[in-house]
Amino acid sequence: MSAHTGSTPPALTRFVTDDMEQVREYLGRIYGTRLLIGRVSEGSSRLALSVVDAGSFVTTDLTLPGTQNCRNQDIETVRIGVVVSGTVTIDDGDAVNRYGPGDALVATFPRDDLVSHAEELRIRTVSLPLDLLADVAGVALNGEPPRLLSRSPLGPDASRTIAGTLALTDELLSGPAAGHPLVVGNAARLLAAGVLATFPTTLTLREEARADHAGATPVVLRLATAYIEEHYAEPDLSLARIAAAACATPRAVQYAFRRHHDITPMGYVRRVRLAAAHADLLAADPAAGATVSAIAARWGFYHLGRFSAYYRRVYGHTPRTTLAT
Incomplete structure (x- = not known):
């Protein structure tokens, strides 16, 4: 342009x-x-x-x-x-x-x-x-x-x-x-x-970062994690909602997760949803019409190849293998 x-x-x-x-x-x-x-x-x-x-x-x-x-x-x-x-x-x-x-x-x-x-x-x-x-x-x-x-x-x-x-x-x-x-x-x-x-980018991350680092306490992490564990099934769960529940800024929540879990807050949400998909795959009956793609989509994973890559990285085998057991 x-x-x-x-x-x-x-x-x-x-x-x-x-x-x-x-x-x-x-x-x-x-x-x-x-x-x-x-x-x-x-x-x-x-x-x-x-x-x-x-x-x-x-x-x-x-x-x-x-x-x-x-x-x-x-x-x-x-x-x-x-x-x-x-x-x-x-x-x-x-x-x-x-x-x-x-x-x-x-x-x-x-x-x-x-x-x-x-x-x-x-x-x-x-x-x-x-x-x-x-x-x-x-x-x-x-x-x-x-x-x-x-x-x-x-x-x-x-x-x-x-x-x-x-x-x-x-x-x-x-x-x-x-x-x-x-x-x-x-x-x-x-x-x-x-x-x-x-939107938060490193283009605007200057002096305010110090205050956010200071606010990235274990208490913020605990409140944010508890909120995620309670609301992860909601498709509109966002960083803003998690931060509000933790009484912190979105950047402070990001710093807390990076510091203590080496992951972003929404990356943590994905991890929890992946575990839910894993539980559904274990409980599902392929003979009754259950499919990997339907279970993945239920938890917000619409790209089957990427979902399979996440799944294999965490569980060591494909979601189809889990469904078939």
């Missing part, structure tokens, strides 16, 4: 189709060539996509038909989403998170390798270059690349922040000054500031 210049408004494109090959081709072109779309359920409605390309950023309004599984790899832009309707579950290899209407999320971050499972999803997104976020944060991009600390926002207020920023940007870009480069440039910086205020 390059800076938008000149006096013409940002380009608006609308696309509607029920041809799944066109869906794959178009989404790959918009979101990256490594976005792979899996099976789409029968009787799906049409895909609808509106794209505003402002040069320095791109916003989209996407309606995905039916049930879809996608994979993102090596996409270098930062893409933030706000769910309008339906649900999406993202497995980034560290944690499995489920999002519903009103939730904000990080759809892609540089060097991601993730899979997602969408059901009747409509989502608003904005894509920004990483160097713009670094510039707004006042951080030089040299040495170790920035890291995303959580795909989920820092609480419900943070979700509303990014949703409001997107709405304000839409208003700016639909007004009479939309073609002015100052309007577009400042809209891009506004979006970047909203992203930095909503």
Whole structure:
């Protein structure tokens, strides 16, 4: 993405189709060539996509038909989403998170390798270059690349922040000054500031980290762990909810888990859910129609290959072996 210049408004494109090959081709072109779309359920409605390309950023309004599984790899832009309707579950290899209407999320971050499972999803997104976020944060991009600390926002207020920023940007870009480069440039910086205020990354981890380190006590860990053990079956369990239950900031909870368990909070949630899937596999009867994929999906693991890899790493054999015993 390059800076938008000149006096013409940002380009608006609308696309509607029920041809799944066109869906794959178009989404790959918009979101990256490594976005792979899996099976789409029968009787799906049409895909609808509106794209505003402002040069320095791109916003989209996407309606995905039916049930879809996608994979993102090596996409270098930062893409933030706000769910309008339906649900999406993202497995980034560290944690499995489920999002519903009103939730904000990080759809892609540089060097991601993730899979997602969408059901009747409509989502608003904005894509920004990483160097713009670094510039707004006042951080030089040299040495170790920035890291995303959580795909989920820092609480419900943070979700509303990014949703409001997107709405304000839409208003700016639909007004009479939309073609002015100052309007577009400042809209891009506004979006970047909203992203930095909503999601924890190492771009903004400076002095506040000291207070979070101090708050990462065993008491915080105990409260957070107890809450996870009680609520792990709930698909909307998030870092913000865990932190609120532990009376700590999300970063303090992250530090506590890293310090004492060498794992992220949502990674711990995945571990507990994997144990639940293991128990279900042991108790299930394949002769009665039980399947590995259905049990995995019950616990939020929609990518069967990744679930099998997690499972083998922990239990030493495949989930199919457990089901068959």
